[in-house]
Amino acid sequence: MKSGIAILTVVALASVPMWLRDPYLMNALITTGIFIIGAMSLNLLLGFTGQLSLGHIAFFGIGAYVSALTSLGFDVGLPFGIRIIHTPWPPIAGFVLAIIVAGLCGYLVGLLSFRVRGAYFVIVTISFAEVVRLVALNWVELTQGPLALTNIPSMTVGLPGLGDLTLRTKLQNYYLVLAVAVVTYLLISRLVRSHFGRAMRGLMENETLAVSVGIDVTKTLTLAAVISAGIAGAAGSLYAHYIRIIDPEVFAFINTVTMVIMVITGGKGSLAGPVVGGMIFGLLPVFLRPIMAPEAQWIAYGGVLIAILFVLPRGIVPSLAQRFAKRPIRTEKPAPVAFERDAKEHA
Amino acid sequence: MASPATALKVEKVAVHFGGLVALSDMNFTVGEGEIVSLIGPNGAGKTTAFNVVTGFLHPTRGAVSYRGTALNGLKPHQIADLGLARTFQRTSVFPNDTVYDNLLIGLHRQGRVNLLEAILGLPRAGSSERRLRERASELIEWVGLERRAHDLAGSLSYGEQRLVGVALALAAEPTMLLLDEPVSGMNASETHTFVQLVRGIRDRGVTILLVEHDMPMVMSVSDRIVVLNYGRIIAEGPPEVIRNDPAVIEAYLGQGAARA
Numbered sequence: 032m033k034s035g036i037a038i039l040t041v042v043a044l045a046s047v048p049m050w051l052r053d054p055y056l057m058n059a060l061i062t063t064g065i066f067i068i069g070a071m072s073l074n075l076l077l078g079f080t081g082q083l084s085l086g087h088i089a090f091f092g093i094g095a096y097v098s099a100l101t102s103l104g105f106d107v108g109l110p111f112g113i114r115i116i117h118t119p120w121p122p123i124a125g126f127v128l129a130i131i132v133a134g135l136c137g138y139l140v141g142l143l144s145f146r147v148r149g150a151y152f153v154i155v156t157i158s159f160a161e162v163v164r165l166v167a168l169n170w171v172e173l174t175q176g177p178l179a180l181t182n183i184p185s186m187t188v189g190l191p192g193l194g195d196l197t198l199r200t201k202l203q204n205y206y207l208v209l210a211v212a213v214v215t216y217l218l219i220s221r222l223v224r225s226h227f228g229r230a231m232r233g234l235m236e237n238e239t240l241a242v243s244v245g246i247d248v249t250k251t252l253t254l255a256a257v258i259s260a261g262i263a264g265a266a267g268s269l270y271a272h273y274i275r276i277i278d279p280e281v282f283a284f285i286n287t288v289t290m291v292i293m294v295i296t297g298g299k300g301s302l303a304g305p306v307v308g309g310m311i312f313g314l315l316p317v318f319l320r321p322i323m324a325p326e327a328q329w330i331a332y333g334g335v336l337i338a339i340l341f342v343l344p345r346g347i348v349p350s351l352a353q354r355f356a357k358r359p360i361r362t363e364k365p366a367p368v369a370f371e372r373d374a375k376e377h378a
Numbered sequence: 379m380a381s382p383a384t385a386l387k388v389e390k391v392a393v394h395f396g397g398l399v400a401l402s403d404m405n406f407t408v409g410e411g412e413i414v415s416l417i418g419p420n421g422a423g424k425t426t427a428f429n430v431v432t433g434f435l436h437p438t439r440g441a442v443s444y445r446g447t448a449l450n451g452l453k454p455h456q457i458a459d460l461g462l463a464r465t466f467q468r469t470s471v472f473p474n475d476t477v478y479d480n481l482l483i484g485l486h487r488q489g490r491v492n493l494l495e496a497i498l499g500l501p502r503a504g505s506s507e508r509r510l511r512e513r514a515s516e517l518i519e520w521v522g523l524e525r526r527a528h529d530l531a532g533s534l535s536y537g538e539q540r541l542v543g544v545a546l547a548l549a550a551e552p553t554m555l556l557l558d559e560p561v562s563g564m565n566a567s568e569t570h571t572f573v574q575l576v577r578g579i580r581d582r583g584v585t586i587l588l589v590e591h592d593m594p595m596v597m598s599v600s601d602r603i604v605v606l607n608y609g610r611i612i613a614e615g616p617p618e619v620i621r622n623d624p625a626v627i628e629a630y631l632g633q634g635a636a637r638a
Contacts, residue, residue: 225496233483236472245458245487245550
């Protein structure tokens with residue numbers, strides 16, 4: 032039944048451009064789609080390992096900048112008289128590099144913070160995002176700083192037998208984002224159902240026990256961070272080639288918060304959660320704009336967030352799934368066991 | 379009885395928590411295929427000894443080795459790789475998963491398929507997954523939890539959660555199993571069944587080290603008993619010897635009873 036809903040959703044989304052002609056709404060759908068991909072990547076960490084990355088936008092922004100710079104080319108001086116001159120490559124190469132570089136950054140952040148975890152990971156990720164933002168702002172020679180990188184070329188994809196296709200229109204970009212989102216969804220669903228997904232779940236539920244059955248904590252969490260960051264980087268690349276201009280504001284904290292809200296309202300730890308939450312908070316501005324001032328909109332988001340979590344405390348998807356399932360999928364009742372005490376106990 | 383080859387060797391182990399001496403100079407061995415129990419009053423250092431052996435605590439002094447490999451400085455998952463598996467006093471399950479899924483998590487070490495194969499759904503990943511599922515069902519049957527297989531582990535009784543814990547430890551296909559107070563919270567008939575289970579596990583060639591308070595259970599199941607008090611070993615030997623050892627009676631029943 033679940034895969035039936037998923038297929039229906041994809042078909043419905045694929046049909047949207049056939050009846051929707053409004054370019055403003057199309058634009059909203061595309062950017063929402065890109066943010067949903069980001070939210071799905073955040074959910075992999077927050078929902079399936081329990082680690083909150085409050086600097087997740089850093090990986091997104093790094094993906095955007097890497098992809099933009101790869102396709103624009105740059106000429107930058109480094110200390111000791113080294114100059115790096117890069118001639119423009121096709122945007123698709125930028126897309127691949129965005130995933131690799133963002134994933135690498137995820138690896139470094141994971142390696143630094145997963146030895147201690149919890150609050151430390153949150154702090155390291157926030158700091159990381161801020162440092163990256165400052166670099167983007169001040170390394171003017173490379174990033175143009177606040178002047179922004181402009182004229183970023185549109186994404187080009189090579190189609191077999193048809194040559195290269197440059198995706199300039201909203202219609203083309205819509206399908207590109209939809210395709211990447213579907214691939215991301217499938218990737219994450221395969222991942223969490225694999226033995227690796229079970230290792231992540233075990234760690235989140237009972238770390239002491241997970242360790243004792245042979246699960247390597249640091250390796251598992253770092254790998255999750257790498258994949259999550261890589262996907263966020265891919266979303267950033269799509270963003271750069273669609274909007275075609277990026278500045279350091281892409282690293283703003285509010286963007287991370289938006290993704291966190293999408294994941295929490297939709298339901299962390301559920302595959303469809305970020306999609307549902309993303310749709311709501313991505314499209315809410317569209318409907319609120321005609322009737323509210325921007326300041327009032329922010330208050331309205333807060334109200335909607337509180338209302339949803341009040342009625343469906345575990346997020347929309349898990350709460351509804353539980354309501355419709357014959358037996359509860361996961362009880363919220365705390366298990367009658369005390370965690371983390373055995374290992375530290377002094378006999 | 380000819381003494382079997384040594385499996386686990388604990389030599390001159392001391393553990394200090396700041397000024398508190400939890401263990402001072404502990405020495406004992408466990409032979410291959412033996413069932414050895416570690417007993418002692420509350421605070422005697424049993425769980426500390428247990429945590430040292432399983433790598434959750436590092437000893438201040440001394441050495442632990444398993445089949446000749448030193449365990450000092452190894453991480454818990456590395457110790458698990460050597461074939462040592464343990465259960466926990468309280469945290470014995472993954473509460474939000476079904477018993478069956480608990481076992482699949484526990485079979486982590488057996489799933490030697492790489493991540494890419496799993497994501498792409500290659501045939502090798504599929505057949506490995508099928509094997510894991512069969513193995514999970516076997517383990518559930520072994521500990522007698524077939525009827526609870528699809529219930530959330532967190533919803534089981536304490537006794538049943540212990541059994542899940544044992545099944546999880548067995549999932550790693552250990553050559554030695556360490557059980558930390560496995561029958562606390564079990565009623566008499568559950569305890570009896572558990573003793574049968576422990577014997578059955580040993581009969582499959584698994585060495586067992588047990589920490590337990592329940593004296594009748596310890597006396598009935600153990601080949602040998604090590605008695606701890608105040609971080610020291612005060613007696614060691616087969617159940618019939620320990621039962622009559624004055625030092626043990628004193629530690630358990632108080633000086634008055636010992637003199638009487």
